[in-house]
Amino acid sequence: MTVEKITGDNENLDNFPVGLRVLAVDDDPTCLMLLDTLLKKCQYHVTSTSHARVALKMLRENKDRLDLVISDVHMPDMDGFKLLELVGLEMDLPVIMLSANSDPKLVMKGVTHGACDYLVKPVRIEELRNIWQHVIRRKKFDSKNQNKSADQLNSNRTSGEGQGNQMTSNADQNGKFNRKRKDEEDENEDNGNESEDPATQKKPRVVWSIELHRKFVAAVNQLGIEKAVPKRILDLMNVEGLTRENVASHLQKYRLYLKRISSVATQQANMVAAFGVKDSPFMRIGPFEGLGDFRSLAGPGRLANAALSPYTTGGMLGRLNSPANVNLQNLTPSALIQPQNLSDSINPLGKMHPVPPSANQNPSLFQGSPSSLELDQLQQNKCATGIVNFNAVDNSRMQTARTISSSDSMVTGAPGNNPMMLRGNYQQSLSGGGFPNQPSHNTVSFNPDSFNLLNGGIIQSSQMQQPNSLLSTEPLHSQRATNSTQENNFSNGFYLQNNPIFISSTSMALPLDDSRDMQCQEGLVGDIQNITQTPSQSWGEQGQSYGQNSELTFSSLNAHAPSSQSLDQGSGILNEKMGNFVNGRLGGGASTLMQQNENEATESRARSNENFLLEQPKVTGGFVPRTYDSLDDMMNAMIKREQDETIPNCDFGFDDYSFGPSI
Amino acid sequence: MDRQLANMKQSLFNKGYLDEQFVQLEELQDDANPNFVEEVVTLYYRDSTRLVQNIEQALEKTPLDFARLDSYMHQFKSKSTSIGAKRVKIECTKFREHCKGANGEGCKKTFQQLKKEYATLKKKLEFYFQFARQVGPVNKASRPN
Numbered sequence: 001m002t003v004e005k006i007t008g009d010n011e012n013l014d015n016f017p018v019g020l021r022v023l024a025v026d027d028d029p030t031c032l033m034l035l036d037t038l039l040k041k042c043q044y045h046v047t048s049t050s051h052a053r054v055a056l057k058m059l060r061e062n063k064d065r066l067d068l069v070i071s072d073v074h075m076p077d078m079d080g081f082k083l084l085e086l087v088g089l090e091m092d093l094p095v096i097m098l099s100a101n102s103d104p105k106l107v108m109k110g111v112t113h114g115a116c117d118y119l120v121k122p123v124r125i126e127e128l129r130n131i132w133q134h135v136i137r138r139k140k141f142d143s144k145n146q147n148k149s150a151d152q153l154n155s156n157r158t159s160g161e162g163q164g165n166q167m168t169s170n171a172d173q174n175g176k177f178n179r180k181r182k183d184e185e186d187e188n189e190d191n192g193n194e195s196e197d198p199a200t201q202k203k204p205r206v207v208w209s210i211e212l213h214r215k216f217v218a219a220v221n222q223l224g225i226e227k228a229v230p231k232r233i234l235d236l237m238n239v240e241g242l243t244r245e246n247v248a249s250h251l252q253k254y255r256l257y258l259k260r261i262s263s264v265a266t267q268q269a270n271m272v273a274a275f276g277v278k279d280s281p282f283m284r285i286g287p288f289e290g291l292g293d294f295r296s297l298a299g300p301g302r303l304a305n306a307a308l309s310p311y312t313t314g315g316m317l318g319r320l321n322s323p324a325n326v327n328l329q330n331l332t333p334s335a336l337i338q339p340q341n342l343s344d345s346i347n348p349l350g351k352m353h354p355v356p357p358s359a360n361q362n363p364s365l366f367q368g369s370p371s372s373l374e375l376d377q378l379q380q381n382k383c384a385t386g387i388v389n390f391n392a393v394d395n396s397r398m399q400t401a402r403t404i405s406s407s408d409s410m411v412t413g414a415p416g417n418n419p420m421m422l423r424g425n426y427q428q429s430l431s432g433g434g435f436p437n438q439p440s441h442n443t444v445s446f447n448p449d450s451f452n453l454l455n456g457g458i459i460q461s462s463q464m465q466q467p468n469s470l471l472s473t474e475p476l477h478s479q480r481a482t483n484s485t486q487e488n489n490f491s492n493g494f495y496l497q498n499n500p501i502f503i504s505s506t507s508m509a510l511p512l513d514d515s516r517d518m519q520c521q522e523g524l525v526g527d528i529q530n531i532t533q534t535p536s537q538s539w540g541e542q543g544q545s546y547g548q549n550s551e552l553t554f555s556s557l558n559a560h561a562p563s564s565q566s567l568d569q570g571s572g573i574l575n576e577k578m579g580n581f582v583n584g585r586l587g588g589g590a591s592t593l594m595q596q597n598e599n600e601a602t603e604s605r606a607r608s609n610e611n612f613l614l615e616q617p618k619v620t621g622g623f624v625p626r627t628y629d630s631l632d633d634m635m636n637a638m639i640k641r642e643q644d645e646t647i648p649n650c651d652f653g654f655d656d657y658s659f660g661p662s663i
Numbered sequence: 664m665d666r667q668l669a670n671m672k673q674s675l676f677n678k679g680y681l682d683e684q685f686v687q688l689e690e691l692q693d694d695a696n697p698n699f700v701e702e703v704v705t706l707y708y709r710d711s712t713r714l715v716q717n718i719e720q721a722l723e724k725t726p727l728d729f730a731r732l733d734s735y736m737h738q739f740k741s742k743s744t745s746i747g748a749k750r751v752k753i754e755c756t757k758f759r760e761h762c763k764g765a766n767g768e769g770c771k772k773t774f775q776q777l778k779k780e781y782a783t784l785k786k787k788l789e790f791y792f793q794f795a796r797q798v799g800p801v802n803k804a805s806r807p808n
Contacts (some may be wrong), residue, residue: 030707030742037691037699074737100741122684122744125691 017044017132021065024048025055025083026072026098031121035070035098038125052078056086063091067135070119073099073106081113088114089253094134098123112260141252206246212239216250225258668798671791680784684747701792707746708785714739715778722771732770733762750780 022044026032032048039046047066049055052075059066069087073080084095097110100121110118116134119127208216219236220228230248237247675681685700692699718735721728740755754777761769 028738028742028745029710030703031745033703033706034688034691034745037696037703041691074734074741100737100744121741122687122747124687 015043017042017129017135020044020132020135021067022046022131023055023058023066023069024071025052025069025075025080026050027052027075027077028072031072035123038123038128039070041125042128044128052080052083055083059087059091059093063093066091066093068131069093069095070098070131071095073097073101073110081109084110084113084115089257092138092249092253094138096131096134112263114256114260141249206242206250208250212237212242213250215239216247216254220251220254225255665798668791668795671794675787675791679749680780680787682747682749682752684744686747688746701795704746704788704792707742707748711739711742711781714742715781718774722774727765727767727770729762729765729770733759736762748781748784751777751784754780 020042022039024032024035024039024046025048026035027050029050032050036046036048047058049058052071055069055071056078059069069083071080071083075083080097080099084097087093087095094116095114096117096119097115098119098121099106102120107118116138117131206212215237216233219233222236223229223232228251230244230251233251234242234244234247672681676685688700688703714735718732718739721732721735736755736758740752740759743751743755754773758770758773758777761767761773
């Protein structure tokens with residue numbers, strides 16, 4: 001493997017594409033040597049490696065010094081498609097897939113995963129001479145995105161801005177190119193880079209931290225996926241230094257991701273059906289149980305939820321299913337009941353769950369359900385998070401629940417299973433202890449808990465009563481939003497949804513007390529970013545070390561994390577737990593989520609981010625197990641970190657959710 | 664001498680041992696990379712030795728793991744394609760067909776043939792490179808007629 005020094009300098013700036021900085025990844029030494037030589041013959045600046053993980057590391061460390069990635073599909077340490085997704089999400093670099101296999105299905109897979117091209121071996125040099133177009137196209141695309149968004153906005157937009165964008169985009173592709181090459185070190189990759197007048201300043205690439213992404217998702221959910229335009233999202237997010245262009249390109253990616261998720265989700269529907277196969281701890285997801293109850297609460301309570309629920313459920317289910325979706329089984333029947341809108345999720349859920357879903361269960365249902373199962377599992381965490389007992393809470397309460405930090409008031413006397421459990425679940429998930437121990441759990445159960453918590457705005461209260469309650473919070477929210485009592489939202493997807501809802505509802509309150517949490521929550525992107533970007537952060541490093549699985553889990557965690565966090569205002573524990581949870585969970589859950597079909601785009605967004613990452617694991621099958629392992633590690637690490645006040649979550653966020661690169 | 668070399672090469676193409684990809688390799692060879700073709704071919708043979716062993720071991724197992732065999736063969740084919748080893752590539756394809764059909768006997772037989780082609784090509788190329796080194800430093804790529 002030849003690793004050449006990745007330098008930002010390029011003497012041949014004037015001769016674009018000469019000097020194009022390419023990263024070549026192929027596990028086959030013969031092919032790699034050939035590719036390397038071919039690329040050099042095109043006068044590109046080539047870095048090659050035979051390990052995908054090394055490639056990712058390189059990308060993370062030198063994001064601004066690389067323009068394009070070419071990767072083989074068939075690799076032993078990581079599936080090429082997964083790498084593709086990660087790169088797309090995290091770094092937003094164009095990725096070209098390479099394979100000896102010209103099967104259209106694979107090519108399609110490349111397309112859905114975001115590859116900008118798919119080359120069949122043996123690659124000819126003529127084909128490689130044209131790859132620079134993908135770099136330019138991406139840049140232009142982002143610029144155009146800005147313009148388009150500008151058009152969409154109405155009066156809000158200032159024409160100047162639009163023009164600025166135009167100017168930026170048109171004006172100097174090379175200039176940007178060059179600038180990018182030279183300025184990487186200067187760019188501050190943390191949240192929301194400084195926003196400058198696009199026409200006159202170089203725009204550093206925005207790092208979509210978990211927190212940022214969470215805000216983004218919350219804003220999108222709040223607006224509704226169709227109505228979410230960059231300007232409004234930007235306003236809602238209220239992040240200093242973030243430009244509309246950043247948001248626009250991020251939105252673009254998010255939309256693509258959602259689309260992909262939904263197409264993948266349909267495929268996963270079958271899997272969902274087979275959901276209840278494993279009795280993995282995941283299944284226990286407490287939150288689901290809560291769903292049922294929530295539904296009964298239903299009502300207008302959570303607006304945000306409405307939007308979110310549809311998506312998440314679908315997506316979540318999918319995801320959950322994939323990893324052996326045990327989750328469904330444990331879902332309370334009520335939870336299982338899927339709202340009509342959640343077509344995908346509903347079916348699987350129904351099947352999965354042995355208990356007949358009773359859509360209109362009263363809150364009490366919530367308590368009685370399966371939670372015990374899940375709780376047992378989740379119990380490990382012993383989170384003290386307050387469990388909001390949704391059941392008892394009426395809509396109004398629910399809403400206020402959000403703002404209520406102590407869930408005590410919310411908690412009803414559910415027998416053991418407080419609706420609050422949501423929280424509990426959440427906590428469980430969060431608490432690293434619980435999850436790490438059960439790799440499978442992590443993946444599956446993660447989100448629901450967190451979601452629930454979020455939706456219900458239940459913030460952890462002093463004690464977590466039963467893990468089961470966790471479920472309730474989530475589903476309720478979603479339920480309400482959708483006006484349906486279906487649980488389906490709840491199932492996995494639910495969690496996701498809740499999160500987004502949560503985020504949106506609590507977007508104001510987004511910033512978690514724990515900065516850590518926020519990070520995790522930000523979701524895929526954010527975390528990843530943080531991790532990679534801020535080596536100083538403890539978790540960041542951790543994340544990387546996790547490598548394989550962390551990536552997978554990362555995405556999921558991120559997505560979920562945010563939601564839970566926001567809800568939980570007070571409990572630091574919860575937050576921490578979230579982190580743990582997220583980390584551990586995401587990996588697993590994410591994958592399932594990914595698979596799930598999300599009906600709702602908005603919700604799926606949040607999930608999708610996760611899904612992005614998660615999906616990979618699922619897709620690649622083999623990775624899933626790995627994720628768990630790493631999750632455990634991560635969780636453990638996270639737990640440790642929690643103590644140090646850093647949220648490891650970020651680590652896993654492999655999902656390189658690429659942020660709209662600010663070009 | 665050059666002509667002899669050219670004839671040698673032509674013969675390899677004519678007999679189907681090598682294909683267009685080999686020409687591509689030669690085109691990549693230049694002053695900066697004077698022995699590129701030989702280096703790649705050497706790497707190919709070194710690299711695929713283990714693969715051949717793995718396949719042999721896998722073929723001795725019962726029952727045969729066709730998925731794994733197919734995966735191995737995919738790698739083999741990928742490598743062979745990269746250097747233009749045409750006949751070897753053909754055998755790889757045949758092998759994969761047998762895998763799809765779960766034809767264990769077919770796999771084994773094809774693999775024997777594959778190994779033969781693989782070894783034959785190796786000898787021929789070794790000879791070719793030896794000769795080329797004697798002839799001159801850089802061999803210009805010339806397309807087979």
